[in-house]
Amino acid sequence: MSPSGxxxxxxxxSEVEEVDPSEVKAALNGNGNSGVVLLDVRESEEWDAxxxxxxxxxxxxxxxxxxxxxxxxxxxxRVVIYCASGQRSALAANTxxxxxxxxxxxxxxxxxxxxxxxxxxxxxxxxxxxxQRDRYSRHLLVPEIGLEGQTKLLNAKVLLLGAGGLGxxxxxxxAAAGVGTLGVVDxxxxxxxxxxxxxxxxxxxxxxxxxxxAEIAINGINPDVNVVKYxxxxxxxxxxEIIEGYDVIVDGVDNxxxxxxxNDATVRLDIPVVSASILGFDGQLSVFAPHDGPxxxxxxxxxxxxxxxxxxxxxxxxxxxxGTMGLLQATEVVKLIIGAGEPxxxxxxxxxxxxxxxxxxxxxxxxxxxxCSIDPSEIDESQLGVFPDYEAFCAAAG
Amino acid sequence: MAKIKIPPVLRPSVGGEKEVQAxxxxxxxxxxxxxxxxxxxxxxxxxxxxxxxxxxxxxxxDEDVRVLDGLDTTVGESDTLVILPAMAGGGA
Numbered sequence: 001m002s003p004s005g006x007x008x009x010x011x012x013x014s015e016v017e018e019v020d021p022s023e024v025k026a027a028l029n030g031n032g033n034s035g036v037v038l039l040d041v042r043e044s045e046e047w048d049a050x051x052x053x054x055x056x057x058x059x060x061x062x063x064x065x066x067x068x069x070x071x072x073x074x075x076x077x078r079v080v081i082y083c084a085s086g087q088r089s090a091l092a093a094n095t096x097x098x099x100x101x102x103x104x105x106x107x108x109x110x111x112x113x114x115x116x117x118x119x120x121x122x123x124x125x126x127x128x129x130x131x132q133r134d135r136y137s138r139h140l141l142v143p144e145i146g147l148e149g150q151t152k153l154l155n156a157k158v159l160l161l162g163a164g165g166l167g168x169x170x171x172x173x174x175a176a177a178g179v180g181t182l183g184v185v186d187x188x189x190x191x192x193x194x195x196x197x198x199x200x201x202x203x204x205x206x207x208x209x210x211x212x213x214a215e216i217a218i219n220g221i222n223p224d225v226n227v228v229k230y231x232x233x234x235x236x237x238x239x240x241e242i243i244e245g246y247d248v249i250v251d252g253v254d255n256x257x258x259x260x261x262x263n264d265a266t267v268r269l270d271i272p273v274v275s276a277s278i279l280g281f282d283g284q285l286s287v288f289a290p291h292d293g294p295x296x297x298x299x300x301x302x303x304x305x306x307x308x309x310x311x312x313x314x315x316x317x318x319x320x321x322x323g324t325m326g327l328l329q330a331t332e333v334v335k336l337i338i339g340a341g342e343p344x345x346x347x348x349x350x351x352x353x354x355x356x357x358x359x360x361x362x363x364x365x366x367x368x369x370x371x372c373s374i375d376p377s378e379i380d381e382s383q384l385g386v387f388p389d390y391e392a393f394c395a396a397a398g
Numbered sequence: 399m400a401k402i403k404i405p406p407v408l409r410p411s412v413g414g415e416k417e418v419q420a421x422x423x424x425x426x427x428x429x430x431x432x433x434x435x436x437x438x439x440x441x442x443x444x445x446x447x448x449x450x451x452x453x454x455x456x457x458x459x460d461e462d463v464r465v466l467d468g469l470d471t472t473v474g475e476s477d478t479l480v481i482l483p484a485m486a487g488g489g490a
Binding site (some may be wrong): 101162232253255256259278279280281282284299300301304305308336348350352354355359360361 | 403407416439442452460464485
């Protein structure tokens with residue numbers, strides 16, 4: 001007589017290694033990369049309702065055909081599978097082990113139900129409203145973005161330093177793209193002379209604080225965006241407080257002291273900076289991702305003297321140029337958030353508008369860089385937020 | 399003769415050109431030849447001791463000469479030097 005379904009499941013469960021959620025949690029918490037791959041084999045609706053952070057998902061019905069794509073083909077890696085209660089995961093573990101040859105497979109006992117009962121963290125993916133599906137439909141159609149990428153954008157926090165020439169187009173397009181939180185730092189008010197290039201502001205908002213004007217424009221395009229306003233100048237006393245918690249920072253500031261200050265603080269907090277600068281018809285662009293690539297000090301160890309560092313206010317700038325460079329920045333921000341493509345890390349892009357030329361230069365990490373050659377974990381807590389007097393430093397260098 | 403790309407802040411010192419040419423077997427020689435042709439660039443490029451100012455980056459084609467042999471890096475006929483001081487404008 002053939003065994004019943006319940007008997008088969010009992011037999012398989014007795015043969016499969018089962019682990020308690022507490023062991024799984026400990027393994028995942030061990031360090032950033034514990035070497036354990038967590039695999040959720042429930043149906044898509046169950047996954048969407050909440051899953052364990054960091055888990056990969058393949059519904060059990062697609063296990064044989066899709067598991068390698070999700071967890072890779074290394075047969076010796078440790079794989080822990082879970083479902084709702086521990087039954088489907090045991091069957092999936094059996095398949096992975098006996099049919100697909102994964103040698104080190106276990107099933108999590110009690111599934112995500114027991115995991116939740118223990119009070120462990122569950123990640124609930126963003127579910128788009130019908131309106132959002134419509135608004136972001138052109139993103140959802142792009143394979144590199146899709147629902148996963150759009151979710152990342154909606155969860156992302158981006159800080160814009162300056163709502164001026166570079167910050168204007170960047171803010172508008174990041175808002176349109178659905179970046180969930182946009183912080184804007186600017187202590188200035190809208191002036192008539194800004195409007196030749198600062199397209200986030202309008203004639204009827206002359207005299208309005210730029211952060212307020214930017215908020216009106218951002219929410220006019222996309223009310224989903226949470227705008228956090230900082231009507232202040234970034235300095236050593238407030239930088240750590242302002243930038244902490246942001247995923248990416250967009251640097252469009254107009255002076256060297258702030259650029260160096262920002263660099264040091266972001267290296268310490270491990271926040272990538274998409275940096276651009278402009279003058280006349282020329283622009284520069286790079287991404288400084290702490291420890292993955294060079295930092296601003298690796299590229300420019302010393303600021304130039306004042307006569308070689310004119311500002312746009314003193315020397316002028318083509319009104320379109322901050323648009324070009326700001327949108328290249330916005331593109332790099334989106335790439336960093338969704339994890340697509342090759343970000344401009346370790347490369348400096350020069351754009352010369354009159355000649356319509358792009359030049360790419362390599363930027364190397366300086367092994368003796370005073371900031372990014374130090375392991376941030378070796379920096380004492382009390383050193384965080386403590387900076388030398390940058391104004392004096394830059395003035396002295398000049 | 400090597401091509402030298404001139405950054406915006408140095409263009410007034412070379413008669414407004416974006417690109418000039420200068421002769422020399424290595425980076426130092428090419429830059430000194432540039433400074434002879436356009437004396438206004440001397441002080442912007444070199445310190446009193448004849449070394450390159452630290453705030454001026456120089457690239458041979460796309461590589462920073464600091465990771466090559468610095469001013470002694472050999473320059474070929476078809477090479478391009480890029481002079482690049484830091485820029486801080488944000489369109490304020």
